[in-house]
Amino acid sequence: MQIADITKYLESLAPLSSQESYDNAGLIVGDERTELSNALIALDCTEEIVDEAIQKNCNLIIAHHPIVFKGLKRFNGKNYVERTVIKAIQHNIAIYAIHTNLDHYKLGVNKKIGDLLGVHNPRILSPVNQKLFKLAVFCPKENAEELKTALFQAGAGQIGNYNECSFNSSGIGTFKAGEGTDPYVGEIGQRHHEEEVKIEVLASTHEMGKIIGAMNAAHPYEEVAYDCYPLLNQNQDEGAGMIGELDTPMDEKAFLKLLKERFQCRIIRHTNLLDKPIKKVAWCGGSGSFLLSAAKAQKADIYITGDFKYHEFFDAENQIIIADIGHFESEQYTIDLLSELLTKNFATFAPCLTEINTNPVKYF
Numbered sequence: 001m002q003i004a005d006i007t008k009y010l011e012s013l014a015p016l017s018s019q020e021s022y023d024n025a026g027l028i029v030g031d032e033r034t035e036l037s038n039a040l041i042a043l044d045c046t047e048e049i050v051d052e053a054i055q056k057n058c059n060l061i062i063a064h065h066p067i068v069f070k071g072l073k074r075f076n077g078k079n080y081v082e083r084t085v086i087k088a089i090q091h092n093i094a095i096y097a098i099h100t101n102l103d104h105y106k107l108g109v110n111k112k113i114g115d116l117l118g119v120h121n122p123r124i125l126s127p128v129n130q131k132l133f134k135l136a137v138f139c140p141k142e143n144a145e146e147l148k149t150a151l152f153q154a155g156a157g158q159i160g161n162y163n164e165c166s167f168n169s170s171g172i173g174t175f176k177a178g179e180g181t182d183p184y185v186g187e188i189g190q191r192h193h194e195e196e197v198k199i200e201v202l203a204s205t206h207e208m209g210k211i212i213g214a215m216n217a218a219h220p221y222e223e224v225a226y227d228c229y230p231l232l233n234q235n236q237d238e239g240a241g242m243i244g245e246l247d248t249p250m251d252e253k254a255f256l257k258l259l260k261e262r263f264q265c266r267i268i269r270h271t272n273l274l275d276k277p278i279k280k281v282a283w284c285g286g287s288g289s290f291l292l293s294a295a296k297a298q299k300a301d302i303y304i305t306g307d308f309k310y311h312e313f314f315d316a317e318n319q320i321i322i323a324d325i326g327h328f329e330s331e332q333y334t335i336d337l338l339s340e341l342l343t344k345n346f347a348t349f350a351p352c353l354t355e356i357n358t359n360p361v362k363y364f
């Protein structure tokens, strides 16, 4: 197995094109064609993690946080970023980051947190806009089912928990084949009328190349007539944060206690308790203060995340409880998530999980 087998699979779930503009997810150090010895999964990639990879004979580190965010101009080992990259290169260890693209994946970082919180019906708190397109393709009636199957298999036609969604309308297509063509139906130089079906499907823009490729491969015509248009719709399957409900409403203090246990927090920084049970819960792993307004707008009783600043706590305005459980604490189970995703797809592969706690924040 090559490093590319791992990265391609992870990117089929969490495409690099779904990361935030400031991010640097992807293969940061190394050649993807390298034969994989084993992979070490961590939340952060530090020098200690590179040492652990050397010791465990792993030539790939899969980390949630990218070690490099902005361009490095010198490699003199003057800071931990340079030293980590230098050490990885010296020991032929590749570094791969799967960051905001994994945050935005519907079964990613936040789904894992939701499972730990025990909420049901988790949905994306802030779905992305304009990441969907509509494909309308015209094909002979007798080929329509086969073409639809190919489109669905390539990932088109998914709306929430429904798949194979399409709209089909019948009509007459016309064409006149020119010199040098080999028309599937009709004669060269004569206008042909064909009973066709117009198949319309929705799809994610990340999968456009794959879907158009599958369409061309399955379509009988030499020249496929199709339209691709961008949509303004939200994509409910991609975006930041999540929201869901507890099966049974819980007392506020009991819920905070549960949070503390599940996420092994030394401390939870929170706003005023509101003296009402917790039922609707919103959350975002990592630095999630930017989603407070979305959590308030959707009437969550509590918003759980990390990295809230002093002044941002005031924005709770006694309408919601903000619970800052810590950046590392909120995302620590991403390590297990990545391991689960990989072992589900590569049955004989057993990645190493880091034994180092990379949280730079200590509590006294």
Ligand SMILES: [Zn+2]
Residues within 6 Å of the ligand: 065, 285, 286, 287, 327, 331
């Ligand atoms: Zn993070």
